[in-house]
Amino acid sequence: MTGRILGVVAAVVVLIAAAVGYGLYSRDRGEGVNAVAVVSGQPVSVQAKGQLLFRNTADGPDFGHLATVPADQPGEPRKVAGLSCDRFAASAGTALCLAAQPGVLPPMTDVIVLDKDLREIRRLELPGTPSRGRVSPDGELVYWTMFVSGDSYAATGFSTRAGILDLSSGQLLKSIEEMTVLLDGKRYYSSDVNYWGITFAPDGERFYATMGTKGKTYLIEADYRKFTAKVLRENVECPSLSPDGKRIAFKKRVSGDLAAPWRLAVLDLASGKETLLAETRSVDDQAAWLDDRTVAYGLESGIWAVPADGSGSARELVQGGSSPAGV
Known part of the structure; x- marks a missing residue:
């Protein structure tokens, strides 16, 4: 038994070291010349309409920067800011940057909240590595998910921690795990x-998220003020609520193949x-709605978009990009 425990601990240490090493490798990719056309030195506002914001992942000195x-012309040279993030989100003039601290064990992340002109207004230091991030439609709430280690029940050595910061009140929920949840009408x-994968409704009171337990995933609908939730459906991951609040884009597990387990789908609430959407490749991302008809998502090659009604086909918007946010 002792040998097995030591083996698990060793595996966790190796995985964490690999994650940190990848972060350092990612930052080292900033040498040389940008692999795509870039315009530097111009101000970036997350409130300017008609733009697609994203994290630049093209090789070069601006790797990881907000772009x-x-x-309507995503192939144009990208304008980049000095802000560097591992995950990015923005809405209603509020921006969220999740930045892993390099070379730190156990892993730590800076949760940085910024105004429309990317001026920092709040910073938190939380344990874990960045996974997901969102800003509520009214810009008053920010959310994040971190990968963390050390939970005794986590057979893989890793689990998640989802939290919410209320900018209007200053209330910080480092984790929503104490929330009361009803499954089949019972607590x-x-x-x-x-x-x-938290996603907020326009009213800022209701949110949706994925709950994982006993090898299954569920879509929950929660009341932020009452801190209560109910399970709506099984097999829903990384939900993203449409601008009209009527549909949810999500990852649906369709295969036991660990290399390609998911398909993007949309649920009419x-x-x-x-x-199922026309993107047939496995997408490991929390999709973002560009409008009520289109969802965008990140793949290894860049940012892609697909119609939300299952028609058409997927198209690449930006080469070398992730964390899309439409304004």
Whole structure:
């Protein structure tokens, strides 16, 4: 038994070291000349309409920096800011930057909240490595998910920690795991419950998220003020609520193949109808709605978009980009 425990601990240390090493490698990719056309030295505002904001992942000195292109001409040279993030999100003039601290064990992340002109207004230091981030439609709430280690129930050595910062009140919820959840009308509790992928409704009161427990994932609908939630559906990961508040884009597990387990889908909340989207590749991302008809997401090659009704086909918007946010 002791040998098995030591083996698990050793595996966790190796995985954490690999994650940190990858972060350092990513930062080292900033040498030389930018692999794409870049415009530097111009101000970037997250409130300017008609733009696509994203994290630049093209090789060069601006790797990891916030970038923007015209939404209707995404192939234009990208304008880059000095802000460097591992995950980025923005809405209603509020921006969220999740930046892993390089060379730190156990891993730590800076949660940085900025105004429309990228001036820092709040900074938190939290344990874990960045996974997901979002800003509520009204710009008053920011959310994040971190990968963390050390939970005794986590057989893989890793689990998630989802938190919310209320900018209007200053209230900080480092984790939503104490939230009351109803499953089939009964209060559900298990020591292995994890949450990730929060997405807020326009009213700032209601949010959706993924709950993972006992090898299954569920979509929950939560009341932020009452701190209560109910399970709506099984097999929903990384939900993203449409601008009209009627549909959710999400990752649906369709295969046991660990190399390609998911398909993007859209759930109609009123009817319960699911629609698989035309993107047939496995997408490991929390999709972002560009408008009520289109969702965008990151793949290894860059940012892609696909119609939200299952029609058409996927198209690449930006080569070398991630964390898309439309304004």
